[in-house]
Amino acid sequence: MINRLISPEVPAFGPHLLSVVDLSPEVLTGILDTAESFLEVGHQSVKKVPVLRGKTLLNLFYESSTRTRSSFEIAAKRLSADVINISTTQSSVTKGESLIDTVRTIEALGADGVVIRHPSSGAPAFVSSRVGCHVINGGDGCHQHPTQALLDLFTIRRKLGRIGGLTVAIIGDILHSRVARSNITTLSRMGARVRLVAPPTLLPRGIEDWPVEIFHSLEKGIEGCDVVMALRLQLERAAGGFIPSVAEYARLYGLNAPLLERVAPGALVMHPGPVNRGIEISGEEEFTESSAILSQVEFGVSVRMAVLYLLMGGGPEEVLAGGAVPDKGGKE
Amino acid sequence: MAHEILERNQGTKDLYLVGILEGGNLLAQRLGELISSFEGVSPPIGAVDVTLYRDDLSGRGGPIPFLKQSHLPVPVDGRKILLVDDVLFTGRTVRAAMDFLIDFGRPSRIMLAVLVDRGHRELPIRADFVGKNLPTAMDEKIEVVMTPGREGVYLTRSIPSGDLHDQ
Amino acid sequence: MRDQETGCLFLKNVHYFDPSEGVLGYGNVLIREGRVESMGEVGPSGAVREIDGGGGLLCPGFVDLHAHFREPGYEYKETIATGSKAAVAGGFTAVCVMANTDPVNDNADVTRAIRERALDVGLARVYPIGAVTRGLGGEHLTEMGRLSEAGCIAFSDDGKPVSTSRMLRRALSYSRLFNRPVIDHCEDPELSDRGVMNEGSVSADLGLAGIPNASEEVCVARDLSVLEACGGRLHVAHLSTAGGVRMVREAKRRNLAVTAETCPHYFSLTDEAVRCHGTHAKMNPPLRRESDRLAVIEGLKDGTIDVIATDHAPHAPHEKEQEFDRAPFGIIGLETAFSLSLALVREGHLSLSELIYRLSFRPAALFGLPHGRLVPGGLADFVLLDLSGEWEAGRPGYYSKSRNSPFTGSLMKGKVLKTIVGGRVVFDGEGDVCG
Numbered sequence: 001m002i003n004r005l006i007s008p009e010v011p012a013f014g015p016h017l018l019s020v021v022d023l024s025p026e027v028l029t030g031i032l033d034t035a036e037s038f039l040e041v042g043h044q045s046v047k048k049v050p051v052l053r054g055k056t057l058l059n060l061f062y063e064s065s066t067r068t069r070s071s072f073e074i075a076a077k078r079l080s081a082d083v084i085n086i087s088t089t090q091s092s093v094t095k096g097e098s099l100i101d102t103v104r105t106i107e108a109l110g111a112d113g114v115v116i117r118h119p120s121s122g123a124p125a126f127v128s129s130r131v132g133c134h135v136i137n138g139g140d141g142c143h144q145h146p147t148q149a150l151l152d153l154f155t156i157r158r159k160l161g162r163i164g165g166l167t168v169a170i171i172g173d174i175l176h177s178r179v180a181r182s183n184i185t186t187l188s189r190m191g192a193r194v195r196l197v198a199p200p201t202l203l204p205r206g207i208e209d210w211p212v213e214i215f216h217s218l219e220k221g222i223e224g225c226d227v228v229m230a231l232r233l234q235l236e237r238a239a240g241g242f243i244p245s246v247a248e249y250a251r252l253y254g255l256n257a258p259l260l261e262r263v264a265p266g267a268l269v270m271h272p273g274p275v276n277r278g279i280e281i282s283g284e285e286e287f288t289e290s291s292a293i294l295s296q297v298e299f300g301v302s303v304r305m306a307v308l309y310l311l312m313g314g315g316p317e318e319v320l321a322g323g324a325v326p327d328k329g330g331k332e
Numbered sequence: 333m334a335h336e337i338l339e340r341n342q343g344t345k346d347l348y349l350v351g352i353l354e355g356g357n358l359l360a361q362r363l364g365e366l367i368s369s370f371e372g373v374s375p376p377i378g379a380v381d382v383t384l385y386r387d388d389l390s391g392r393g394g395p396i397p398f399l400k401q402s403h404l405p406v407p408v409d410g411r412k413i414l415l416v417d418d419v420l421f422t423g424r425t426v427r428a429a430m431d432f433l434i435d436f437g438r439p440s441r442i443m444l445a446v447l448v449d450r451g452h453r454e455l456p457i458r459a460d461f462v463g464k465n466l467p468t469a470m471d472e473k474i475e476v477v478m479t480p481g482r483e484g485v486y487l488t489r490s491i492p493s494g495d496l497h498d499q
Numbered sequence: 500m501r502d503q504e505t506g507c508l509f510l511k512n513v514h515y516f517d518p519s520e521g522v523l524g525y526g527n528v529l530i531r532e533g534r535v536e537s538m539g540e541v542g543p544s545g546a547v548r549e550i551d552g553g554g555g556l557l558c559p560g561f562v563d564l565h566a567h568f569r570e571p572g573y574e575y576k577e578t579i580a581t582g583s584k585a586a587v588a589g590g591f592t593a594v595c596v597m598a599n600t601d602p603v604n605d606n607a608d609v610t611r612a613i614r615e616r617a618l619d620v621g622l623a624r625v626y627p628i629g630a631v632t633r634g635l636g637g638e639h640l641t642e643m644g645r646l647s648e649a650g651c652i653a654f655s656d657d658g659k660p661v662s663t664s665r666m667l668r669r670a671l672s673y674s675r676l677f678n679r680p681v682i683d684h685c686e687d688p689e690l691s692d693r694g695v696m697n698e699g700s701v702s703a704d705l706g707l708a709g710i711p712n713a714s715e716e717v718c719v720a721r722d723l724s725v726l727e728a729c730g731g732r733l734h735v736a737h738l739s740t741a742g743g744v745r746m747v748r749e750a751k752r753r754n755l756a757v758t759a760e761t762c763p764h765y766f767s768l769t770d771e772a773v774r775c776h777g778t779h780a781k782m783n784p785p786l787r788r789e790s791d792r793l794a795v796i797e798g799l800k801d802g803t804i805d806v807i808a809t810d811h812a813p814h815a816p817h818e819k820e821q822e823f824d825r826a827p828f829g830i831i832g833l834e835t836a837f838s839l840s841l842a843l844v845r846e847g848h849l850s851l852s853e854l855i856y857r858l859s860f861r862p863a864a865l866f867g868l869p870h871g872r873l874v875p876g877g878l879a880d881f882v883l884l885d886l887s888g889e890w891e892a893g894r895p896g897y898y899s900k901s902r903n904s905p906f907t908g909s910l911m912k913g914k915v916l917k918t919i920v921g922g923r924v925v926f927d928g929e930g931d932v933c934g
Contacts, residue, residue, distance in 0.1 A: 014396075030398035037381060037399035046435040049384040079384075100820055120822030121706040126777065130820075141824070143706030181706055205709065206700035306399075309384070313396045 149182035164191030172231030197221030355418035513552030560592025572601025637662025671731025741794030813901030888914030
């Protein structure tokens with residue numbers, strides 16, 4: 001894989017953003033700094049910069065998502081890129097076209113970058129190895145959601161001034177959460193201590209090596225935390241037998257005002273959205289001053305602008321992902 | 333140069349210094365300090381990273397830089413903006429900076445001050461205030477050093493031989 | 500097989516090894532009418548063809564107890580012809596093929612059709628395995644008597660486990676009538692749920708649904724309990740877990756009629772391979788952890804695991820070139836099995852004679868096949884090996900119709916020089932299958 005973005009001064013980033021696993025603290029900081037600059041663009045009289053003029057970004061969403069899709073769309077448009085949105089209900093995806101054929105078609109149309117949201121873990125990586133444009137993971141299965149983790153990092157840094165040394169509790173369905181997986185990596189890499197708070201049925205097996213502390217009790221898990229990050233509970237988990245009922249989950253793992261007295265003073269309450277009111281976070285807590293949930297949405301645009309700019313800002317000679325031709329081995 | 337600026341603008345009214353990152357930033361600060369010491373009034377000072385407005389980002393082939401933080405402490409609308417940079421060369425950076433400012437608001441006027449004008453313009457741009465005109469060859473490099481105690485402009489040819497031009 | 504068998508073949512300058520008696524010799528082998536006439540210091544009396552073995556190792560051809568040739572029904576993945584080519588290129592002269600074709604091999608017509616097709620192809624000997632239940636539906640036993648007569652040498656619903664403990668009990672008991680083993684794919688579908696790879700640190704990282712070790716172990720435990728209660732003969736397919744190996748070991752200690760196989764990938768790779776090989780490292784049971792890999796090797800060493808089978812499971816490129824969770828389970832294995840297994844010898848886990856035994860005589864004996872011997876009067880099904888020969892898997896291609904293997908491009912050590920079935924050379928080294 002050719003990576004023209006590597007140089008001695010600037011740490012490696014690109015040509016795709018598939019996972020946060022490869023991002024060093026220096027790259028993470030660079031992305032956040034770049035996102036700070038883009039926050040300004042939102043305050044200009046012309047909320048647009050010409051850096052991606054003439055480039056096309058495709059939002060390919062195999063799962064419904066209002067937030068992430070519109071956030072990427074606004075980000076791309078503020079960078080003067082053209083944006084095409086394709087969701088499963090409109091495209092030939094529903095006619096049984098395979099992912100690889102869909103992406104090849106799109107590539108033939110001339111997209112410079114593709115944001116993929118897909119229910120299968122690893123789908124964006126699979127696509128990236130077979131196309132020549134930039135691929136950005138917009139959330140894949142239970143695997144990764146890199147831009148969400150970056151915007152969470154950005155939100156924490158802006159609100160609390162630092163990330164290193166903070167204690168962050170991530171609460172809820174860790175097993176099925178791509179947000180948690182990405183956040184655990186970025187937060188610990190930036191020097192935060194990460195706690196996972198979940199019932200045993202919603203924790204993956206095999207996480208002994210993860211840089212986290214596990215709690216089953218919400219009260220103990222959030223004690224003294226600087227950031228409390230609640231995950232969205234997919235309501236069908238109760239039907240899957242992971243929890244006996246949503247009501248019991250809300251009682252054991254729902255955040256509420258009395259509980260929040262246990263966190264550190266000035267702590268942030270975060271949620272990737274959309275919030276199930278009264279389940280992950282009780283109704284009254286969501287919009288108190290400790291809540292950073294709307295800031296997360298606002299900052300998401302700047303962070304995605306930073307990602308799009310850093311990946312797609314270069315010329316065509318940088319748009320080179322390897323392996324566009326899979327090996328042909330068969331004799332027959 | 334600070335005197336000249338004050339003279340031509342008849343004082344500091346509406347004056348707004350904006351340094352182009354990286355080279356113009358310290359220079360803008362320095363000019364601001366001098367103006368303040370002459371007039372007793374400090375004009376606002378900003379800084380812009382014009383990377384996003386460059387016309388050569390796509391062609392350069394090198395790494396895409398992380399952005400420096402642009403900083404415009406007060407709105408630019410109606411102000412007399414003095415863009416400050418260290419070296420004026422092709423004029424493309426200045427063009428980018430002007431586009432940036434115009435996207436940000438509507439200044440009443442934009443002026444340009446540079447420490448060194450080395451020629452070789454590729455756009456119809458000229459500086460209003462020039463520290464020194466320094467004719468150069470295309471393959472020479474100009475380096476402006478503003479470390480306290482070691483300030484100067486260095487002209488380097490491809491065969492390394494340094495000429496020191498005192499400020 | 501075909502008329503060439505009547506010819507006479509003289510193989511000179513070979514080390515020959517018979518795993519049934521553990522005899523190693525050097526010299527020449529004279530083959531007449533598909534059988535070994537004499538060996539040792541013999542001359543080419545009346546031979547029409549002479550082959551110099553170059554001092555290579557001549558062994559009985561390998562016997563694979565577990566392969567999928569996909570015909571009838573899925574000829575786009577593999578056919579009896581391409582599967583047979585892959586087999587002989589990998590040194591396998593006899594292959595038992597699973598019943599999950601379309602139509603399922605649950606009636607004598609399908610069995611006969613498979614055998615006839617294999618005879619037409621005339622490469623490896625193909626032995627059909629009949630389904631345990633009609634249509635693999637898990638509800639009605641197949642007519643095992645008629646299937647046995649037609650040529651089925653064992654019964655299996657492979658692809659899935661025998662549906663219930665009651666059905667397993669019936670199958671084990673009834674198959675005794677014909678002295679045929681029941682092969683079970685040991686998996687508890689409830690525990691596997693929607694799992695697509697081993698459950699562990701890799702699945703946790705990749706966010707892929709996991710198949711726990713317990714999924715195999717629960718089913719092995721069930722099968723052994725049922726076997727103990729009602730008798731019959733049980734063969735456990737593709738053992739992959741430490742727990743499964745342990746239970747089979749204990750059962751053998753108690754003299755239960757159980758045998759077991761594993762596949763080269765379970766002692767060659769761990770679930771880490773999923774990270775780089777993607778769907779080409781997706782099979783069921785899945786690649787497990789290092790501790791399981793070592794337990795499988797231990798099982799082979801102490802005889803708990805009787806044989807190495809391939810679970811050769813071809814899938815077309817468009818099926819594997821998909822999202823991980825949508826791609827089908829399975830990898831091809833016939834062409835790489837010997838080289839991968841030979842690593843066990845190089846690493847000191849098995850002796851060479853032990854390895855040949857587990858690839859030829861032992862599997863043949865388990866299913867009552869007349870193979871796996873290199874003795875005067877015995878069938879002339881051989882493989883000639885170059886133990887230090889190196890080659891690159893899948894380059895320039897595979898003989899199989901499919902190429903779904905995590906080993907493609909890997910350097911393989913140990914090479915099949917020639918494969919002989921019934922006294923006829925059916926594979927003659929690189930790029931040449933004599934079809």
